Amino acid sequence: MRTLAIGDIHGGLKALIQLLKRAEVTKEDNLIFLGDYVDGWSESAQVIQYLIELSEVNNCVFIKGNHDAWCEPWLASEFVNDVWYSHGGKGTIESYNGFSKAQKLKHLDFFESMPLYHLDNEQRLFVHAGFTSMYGVEKEYNAQIFYFDRTLWEMALTMDNRIKKDSSLYPNRLKHYSEIYIGHTPTLNFKKTKPMHAINVWNIDTGAAFTGKLSAIDIETKEIFQSDVVKDLYPNELGRNKA
Template sequence: MARTYAIGDIHGALLALQQIIAKINPQPGDKLIFLGDYVDGWSQSAGVISYLMELEQQCDCIFLKGNHDAWCESWLAGEKPDNVWLFHGGISTVESYEPLSDAERTRHLDFYSRMLKYHIDEQNRLFIHAGFASLHGPDFERYEKNYMWDRTLWEMAVGLNPRIRKTDLRFPKRLRLFSEIFIGHTPTINYGISEPMKAANVWNVDTGAAFTGRLSALNIDTKKYFQSDVVRTLYPQEKGRNQY
């Protein structure tokens, strides 16, 4: 039976990503949905993008764009580096790109430009890096930054009384629009949880790989998951985003 995995925020941790892919061992028919934030943090951001571009040739992959990816894309396109970006992991990303030729950077820039804002599958499951604010869904979102930055969707789900079911009129309209929602962006370790975390009908797959957590891949049907080693143990001479 074909499997679909949602994979959380990688943040430059190529070694963790390689562990996850080895554990999944993708087979023909499987699908990998990456929830964004491939760069910024550990030292191999450019390597992560190169690896994903190779993986795309071998597997059925969907790549969503995160806020950190948008920052990097703007820089690769020639814009002045955003100081907020540099402070929040961008410096390590810039350094990772130093060995790449202009042609390689152009190929990477094309890859960033092809990343999706969100994806909705045939079972009405939404995959998005952060969230959306429109009560009518992401198709009607007025502010594109919300796809990559919004935390209110997740905060709403976390704050909802678990006894309130989807059929209850008190269940938030934004959450009712989809059977399930899969996001990254906000590390579950902020809530003391090191595994993929469910709140209402929202699954958060960012398990803090950029900081003190692991990279995770969640089977969206069975809800079984794979995790890498604690990422900072894979990069013992680095701090990742723990220094920011």
């Protein structure tokens, strides 16, 4: 039995299927998805349908990302957030062509059931973006921070590795958790194509929405699995890249 943390999918169903095949996922594996299932490539609705069916076979956790939070109101009432529409929402809406009202309602239930974070028995935290409270996620004052924050990753990147966890200089918000797994900020921003590790934080978003791959990591062994570059699987599309 393994536990795999999986990065931002952004409508790339072909990449997701390829990744799970390369990781040789079986029904015994636990899968923790770090959010942003939609917006990017042309199969956002199909990704959600696939994940719903996958959860009937595997033990899955689906963390809510900012793109998922944007999509949810549209599924509920067809309200279109302008920011969302220009950051992949248009393609997500189009991907729902042919889906019945009943199917959309089932997808809405899926979105509404997504937790903002997951904490396992080993004090490993899984969250889409981050958190800011020095007292930990239970004391976070604004739910949107869980799927928008970038300061956690920025802090981890700039920390001196010589500072130990028992030091007064070690940030209090990192002391609560043995490890923290995030997505949201593509490692491509730092010219890295694989998941990055800084202090006790792992960033698994390897830019699948843009020119990167979809990634997963075995949280015990730290073995990394990746799809092909997702844009190569959708050669006639731009994803979230600018024309």
